[in-house]
Amino acid sequence: MDKPSRADRRQFLRALLRVGGLSAVSVGAGAWLKTxxxxxxxxxxxxVRRRQFVAASPSLPDLAITRGESPRxxxxxxxxxxxxxxxxxxRGEVVVVKPNIGWDRAPEFGATTNPEIVAEVxxxxxxxxxxxxxxxxxxxxxxxxxxxxxxIAAAAAGAGATVILPEPRRFKTVDxxxxxxxxxxxxxxxLTADKVINVxxxxxHSLTGVTLGMKNWYxxxxxxxxxxxxxxxxxxxxxxxxxxxxxxxxxxxRVLMRNGPTGGSPADVELRKTLIASIDPVAAxxxxxxxxxxxxxxxxxxxxxxxxxxLGTLSIDPARVGERAV
Amino acid sequence: MSQGAVQPPARRxxxxxxxxxxxxxxxxxxxxxxxxxxxxxxxLLDAGAALRLPHxxxxxxxxxxxxxxxxxxxxxxxxxxxxxxxxxxxxxxALGRFACGWICPLGSLNHFFGAWKSEKKRGAxxxxxxxYGRWQTVKYYVLSAALVLALxxxxxxxxxxxISLLVRSFAIVVLPGVHALVASVTTTLYLWPLPGAKTxxxxxxxxASHTILGFRQPHFxxxxxxxxxxxxxxxxxxxxxxxxxxxxxxxxxxLGLASxxxxxxxxxxxxxCRHCAACDPPPLAHDTRQLRRxxxxxxxxxxxxxxxxxxxxxxxxxxxxxxxxxxxxWRKAECHLCFNCVADCxxxxxxFGFAATPHTATDGPQLQRRKLLGSLxxxxxxxxxxxxxxLVASQPDPRLIRPPGSLLEPRFLERCVxxxxxxxxxxxxxxxPSLTEAGLEGLWTPVLVPRVGYxxxxxxxxxxxxxxxxxxxxxxxEKIGRSAGNPQAGDPVKIGTGFYDRGRCLPWAMGTECLVxxxxxxxxxxxxxxxxxxxxxxxxxxxxxxxxxxxxKRCTGCGACEYACPVHDRPAIYVTSIxxxxxxxxxxxxxRGQRPRPKAAT
Numbered sequence: 001m002d003k004p005s006r007a008d009r010r011q012f013l014r015a016l017l018r019v020g021g022l023s024a025v026s027v028g029a030g031a032w033l034k035t036x037x038x039x040x041x042x043x044x045x046x047x048v049r050r051r052q053f054v055a056a057s058p059s060l061p062d063l064a065i066t067r068g069e070s071p072r073x074x075x076x077x078x079x080x081x082x083x084x085x086x087x088x089x090x091r092g093e094v095v096v097v098k099p100n101i102g103w104d105r106a107p108e109f110g111a112t113t114n115p116e117i118v119a120e121v122x123x124x125x126x127x128x129x130x131x132x133x134x135x136x137x138x139x140x141x142x143x144x145x146x147x148x149x150x151x152i153a154a155a156a157a158g159a160g161a162t163v164i165l166p167e168p169r170r171f172k173t174v175d176x177x178x179x180x181x182x183x184x185x186x187x188x189x190x191l192t193a194d195k196v197i198n199v200x201x202x203x204x205h206s207l208t209g210v211t212l213g214m215k216n217w218y219x220x221x222x223x224x225x226x227x228x229x230x231x232x233x234x235x236x237x238x239x240x241x242x243x244x245x246x247x248x249x250x251x252x253x254r255v256l257m258r259n260g261p262t263g264g265s266p267a268d269v270e271l272r273k274t275l276i277a278s279i280d281p282v283a284a285x286x287x288x289x290x291x292x293x294x295x296x297x298x299x300x301x302x303x304x305x306x307x308x309x310x311l312g313t314l315s316i317d318p319a320r321v322g323e324r325a326v
Numbered sequence: 327m328s329q330g331a332v333q334p335p336a337r338r339x340x341x342x343x344x345x346x347x348x349x350x351x352x353x354x355x356x357x358x359x360x361x362x363x364x365x366x367x368x369x370l371l372d373a374g375a376a377l378r379l380p381h382x383x384x385x386x387x388x389x390x391x392x393x394x395x396x397x398x399x400x401x402x403x404x405x406x407x408x409x410x411x412x413x414x415x416x417x418x419x420a421l422g423r424f425a426c427g428w429i430c431p432l433g434s435l436n437h438f439f440g441a442w443k444s445e446k447k448r449g450a451x452x453x454x455x456x457x458y459g460r461w462q463t464v465k466y467y468v469l470s471a472a473l474v475l476a477l478x479x480x481x482x483x484x485x486x487x488x489i490s491l492l493v494r495s496f497a498i499v500v501l502p503g504v505h506a507l508v509a510s511v512t513t514t515l516y517l518w519p520l521p522g523a524k525t526x527x528x529x530x531x532x533x534a535s536h537t538i539l540g541f542r543q544p545h546f547x548x549x550x551x552x553x554x555x556x557x558x559x560x561x562x563x564x565x566x567x568x569x570x571x572x573x574x575x576x577x578x579x580x581l582g583l584a585s586x587x588x589x590x591x592x593x594x595x596x597x598x599c600r601h602c603a604a605c606d607p608p609p610l611a612h613d614t615r616q617l618r619r620x621x622x623x624x625x626x627x628x629x630x631x632x633x634x635x636x637x638x639x640x641x642x643x644x645x646x647x648x649x650x651x652x653x654x655x656w657r658k659a660e661c662h663l664c665f666n667c668v669a670d671c672x673x674x675x676x677x678f679g680f681a682a683t684p685h686t687a688t689d690g691p692q693l694q695r696r697k698l699l700g701s702l703x704x705x706x707x708x709x710x711x712x713x714x715x716x717l718v719a720s721q722p723d724p725r726l727i728r729p730p731g732s733l734l735e736p737r738f739l740e741r742c743v744x745x746x747x748x749x750x751x752x753x754x755x756x757x758x759p760s761l762t763e764a765g766l767e768g769l770w771t772p773v774l775v776p777r778v779g780y781x782x783x784x785x786x787x788x789x790x791x792x793x794x795x796x797x798x799x800x801x802x803x804e805k806i807g808r809s810a811g812n813p814q815a816g817d818p819v820k821i822g823t824g825f826y827d828r829g830r831c832l833p834w835a836m837g838t839e840c841l842v843x844x845x846x847x848x849x850x851x852x853x854x855x856x857x858x859x860x861x862x863x864x865x866x867x868x869x870x871x872x873x874x875x876x877x878x879k880r881c882t883g884c885g886a887c888e889y890a891c892p893v894h895d896r897p898a899i900y901v902t903s904i905x906x907x908x909x910x911x912x913x914x915x916x917x918r919g920q921r922p923r924p925k926a927a928t
């Protein structure tokens with residue numbers, strides 16, 4: 001009968017080392033992981049402060065109005081009245097041009113900014129030596145369809161802009177430091193750009209009466225933004241204060257008078273062949289609301305609140321307005 | 327891909343096998359490419375381009391004789407491009423089931439997985455599993471039941487069509503899964519503190535998004551059911567090569583029947599096979615015994631004991647289970663023309679050739695009359711059962727919202743292949759495979775789930791991809807009711823009607839302004855109108871808010887309101903199918919669903 005073979009000393013030591021090593025590693029790892037246990041805290045959004053308002057100049061008007069047949073001439077003329085594009089864009093700067101590409105509609109329905117106007121703004125920025133001109137917006141309808149059918153993607157790209165679709169990866173959550181808006185995902189180009197130019201379109205809107213320049217900032221945020229409607233006026237002021245645009249352009253070539261902001265019928269559109277440009281986002285909206293929608297600006301809450309927050313003036317001094325027929 | 331354990335010596339007939347492999351790879355790649363491109367892609371540089379898909383993405387379904395035959399039986403017509411199925415059918419009359427072995431992407435996938443090694447399919451078991459078996463006739467009974475169903479006006483059986491099955495599995499399970507996988511890998515890589523991890527993630531994201539990923543991550547209901555079925559079909563190959571193709575596939579059965587008079591036959595030179603040196607001093611000594619045992623086991627099943635050598639190499643990689651081995655009758659209706667047997671034979675005892683020999687019983691599937699009658703009865707009996715089950719017949723499901731252009735429900739079910747092309751192409755991800763909404767007969771047909779995605783007013787892509795016209799191809803003008811004589815939107819295609827849940831609606835229940843639904847409403851004039859009302863707030867103050875109402879005359883049921891409603895979990899406005907243009911019965915308003923009264927002569 002064989003005696004059960006006994007482990008020799010070397011095997012025994014080896015086994016001891018294995019077991020001991022495993023135990024030591026487990027105990028060490030356990031203790032280390034234990035010290036790391038904390039209640040998870042979501043990272044706080046970073047604060048981005050933008051301040052790009054262009055200061056008023058005594059020799060130049062604050063608000064320009066142009067009337068004429070050609071959308072391109074309208075916008076070029078209006079910027080000219082304000083002192084030319086170099087007042088707003090310097091050589092090498094990254095500029096975001098923010099049109100309204102909210103809906104899957106062709107230009108003639110007046111639901112999205114006129115593509116020729118957007119392209120002309122891009123062209124002017126390029127002429128001023130901008131390093132990069134980005135055109136982007138967070139559409140409500142499918143963004144691919146909206147960018148294509150509005151004609152804005154093609155026109156802007158043709159004029160030398162980088163067209164950026166609002167894909168999820170393009171957003172970054174930041175603290176807007178607003179009164180009602182705090183942490184929201186914002187289209188990242190808006191956060192990093194040197195200058196932001198608003199190229200909105202004048203439209204009817206049931207909730208705010210009109211959707212003009214300030215309402216266009218709705219299109220820079222993602223997330224569950226449909227909640228903004230509950231306090232839409234404060235939200236718009238928060239957004240405008242956050243973006244602080246260098247220039248506000250309101251396309252009133254075609255004005256959507258009814259069934260805004262989506263429209264959908266040529267009967268809703270009136271041809272007004274006008275364009276407004278201003279360094280003052282409140283004054284621009286106030287002028288268009290009064291001129292085309294017969295609304296009393298002080299009765300529009302977002303304008304009143306905007307003035308109270310010192311984003312601009314409701315009643316612009318006529319001496320600060322420049323008009324031109326182009 | 328089908329190189330077995332026994333490597334035959336190099337031979338001159340291997341060439342055609344390589345061509346076949348190339349054909350399979352090519353068609354599979356084409357299939358995946360077309361499916362990936364079944365997606366709205368905007369041309370950022372061409373605003374004038376009509377919003378159309380650049381490729382005939384449903385082409386594989388249109389090449390499919392089973393889809394054509396079933397819808398021809400159920401509708402007595404062939405929709406749009408379905409006549410292209412002749413490109414497959416007519417050569418099949420002459421050549422046999424070449425489509426199964428050379429073209430069918432599901433066949434190729436099964437072929438690929440059939441080459442995987444498994445314990446259940448080694449040596450003798452492999453040989454035995456590749457002998458012809460009676461169970462392979464099941465697919466003919468499936469086919470006969472499918473055709474009876476079609477005669478009674480239901481395309482239900484196209485659930486089992488291989489192309490429909492593969493499109494559905496890829497569009498709803500595989501591609502969204504790949505999308506999620508890429509997303510999770512890149513997210514994880516981003517969190518790793520290793521150098522290069524971020525770059526790797528960016529490269530992966532870039533490559534994937536330019537090749538197989540869609541614009542955004544799609545989400546579908548019923549992924550588990552569809553995924554399990556697809557996985558089961560693939561894994562069955564580990565037991566029996568191409569089990570699906572041999573036993574179940576109704577398209578394979580149809581092509582098998584179509585090949586009945588084809589003059590292309592496998593010619594077996596038994597003398598050469600017998601005197602082959604391969605079995606005498608066995609070069610395959612290590613497994614000859616296993617092979618022989620396998621043959622003996624299999625020989626009990628097949629009537630004429632196959633007396634060939636001990637070699638059996640022709641059975642090693644047989645795809646169809648058609649008995650290429652000398653000594654047993656060749657089953658023409660089962661053969662996929664994969665040419666593996668020809669290439670594997672060490673003696674060139676097998677070859678395909680045109681033969682004017684008289685037809686034998688084994689050219690056809692050799693069905694049993696009793697079973698055939700049984701399957702016909704099953705097909706005929708299934709439909710009343712399916713149709714009478716549940717409440718669908720008497721009470722349509724309010725959430726059965728069909729995509730725009732869909733035919734009236736019975737006409738729709740005559741045609742719908744359940745391929746999922748429309749769900750793949752839907753830009754909002756709103757089209758989902760149904761479970762009970764359309765009853766059992768409508769299983770996995772498309773329904774719009776507006777909370778997931780609404781029907782884009784400017785999109786008619788679902789009708790463009792539908793191969794059978796269940797969703798009839800309509801133009802954008804038709805969808806919004808615009809015509810040459812009426813430049814403004816007139817009578818649009820309605821797919822349902824919106825209703826408020828006032829207990830959840832902010833202006834109705836909470837005295838808060840909202841109106842997102844009204845903002846999104848795409849019709850002009852808007853189908854949502856606002857009425858000012860004084861409400862009492864929780865603090866007792868009276869406040870004036872505007873409360874929304876739906877005008878059912880103008881509402882098209884697109885669901886944009888339901889999609890956009892800020893009451894995120896269960897929306898305060900929802901769409902049900904009532905008022906849909908396609909139905910005369912499913913209406914609320916008296917004036918709808920009736921022929922417009924002819925204008926009085928003036």
